[in-house]
Amino acid sequence: SQQGEEDPQALSIQEGENATMNCSYKTSINNLQWYRQNSGRGLVHLILIRSNEREKHSGRLRVTLDTSKKSSSLLITASRAADTASYFCATDGSTAGNKLTFGGGTRVLVKP
């Protein structure tokens, strides 16, 4: 079963605008990660936030985590056409092997 639910499923914005996507999950986690997938390619790790962290930044990315609500958000500021991709959240529940459970993804289209 899917651990994470992502919202929205798809997002279309103009270049320069901000893109926000949300992820909800069901069980306790050790950390939550965001990945990007360009069409026809593998996933690329973007950012990891640990369960004891509330916010993290990396370049134009900002991730928040609310463990009481079991939710996370990813904000991409000043979006570019190259940000067009699918974005996935993945939870690590610290089971053996650090299994990641992925959400369904948000497809982001950034129009030039």
Added chain:
Amino acid sequence: DTAVSQTPKYLVTQMGNDKSIKCEQNLGHDTMYWYKQDSKKFLKIMFSYNNKELIINETVPNRFSPKSPDKAHLNLHINSLELGDSAVYFCASRGTERGYEQYFGPGTRLTVT
């Protein structure tokens, strides 16, 4: 240099055939994974190996058999292929030096006709 590589990139085969997908990582990681991504883009873990030892085996038909000859390689063999096996299969690896992020291969698109 490619960190995680998979071969082949595309695989088209008929129902009932047996096929293998190979994965190699040159990152020196101890843990490797196989994921399946379906047509709706849902990504689900199948197997994980740590230093050639199986540590995660999700509910996957036993037609799927992973094999890890050494910690840099994790191959996936599929027997008696079915239409529902059509998907993109991703290999990934993880080290511990920089945390828990996983590094994914480019994927193998399997089409069963």
